[in-house]
Amino acid sequence: KVDSELLGNIQNEKIGRYVTSFNISNKGRTNNIYLATEAINNFVLFPGEIFSFNKVVGKRTAGKGYLPAPVILRGELAKDIGGGICQVSSTLFNAVDNAGLEVTQRSSHSRKVTYIPPGRDATVSWNGPDFVFKNKYNQPILIQSKTVGNKLTIEIYSSDVINYTPKKVPHLPYDQNHPPK
Numbered sequence: 674k675v676d677s678e679l680l681g682n683i684q685n686e687k688i689g690r691y692v693t694s695f696n697i698s699n700k701g702r703t704n705n706i707y708l709a710t711e712a713i714n715n716f717v718l719f720p721g722e723i724f725s726f727n728k729v730v731g732k733r734t735a736g737k738g739y740l741p742a743p744v745i746l747r748g749e750l751a752k753d754i755g756g757g758i759c760q761v762s763s764t765l766f767n768a769v770d771n772a773g774l775e776v777t778q779r780s781s782h783s784r785k786v787t788y789i790p791p792g793r794d795a796t797v798s799w800n801g802p803d804f805v806f807k808n809k810y811n812q813p814i815l816i817q818s819k820t821v822g823n824k825l826t827i828e829i830y831s832s833d834v835i836n837y838t839p840k841k842v843p844h845l846p847y848d849q850n851h852p853p854k
Contacts, residue, residue: 767827810835813831
């Protein structure tokens with residue numbers, strides 16, 4: 674459905690962006706963040722289509738390269754395959770919210786997380802919570818996600834003819850990319 678001409682047209686207007694930081698010394702978590710970031714990178718969502726994080730990223734398994742890392746299970750810290758991917762879903766939620774897209778399903782963790790302001794997270798789990806949103810605009814959108822050093826950046830693009838309504842989203846006060854105002 675996506676050819677180079679369409680891709681060229683929908684990379685013209687950045688409509689949403691969000692950046693979070695992570696600890697690169699936690700190798701398992703960093704690996705999982707990288708894999709989930711790659712899974713959503715360059716995903717195109719057409720007008721009226723629904724994006725499901727669990728469907729797009731798929732089941733997090735050792736066979737797909739996911740490693741054990743800390744997760745929050747019923748309010749307690751534990752280790753499980755795929756720990757850390759909630760940072761990707763949470764960063765995506767804030768980029769999507771910044772772009773004014775329609776969030777249809779989102780759950781917060783049972784306890785505070787360190788990488789995002791309180792109440793701004795989006796927990797995901799296979800056979801559990803999902804992060805889902807809809808492209809309510811009349812133009813396709815493109816998700817671009819990448820990790821550079823200890824930063825995870827997710828940007829939402831569309832065509833320059835899109836009529837969209839961005840929203841302000843909060844950032845952590847100590848994030849170097851978004852100093853407190």
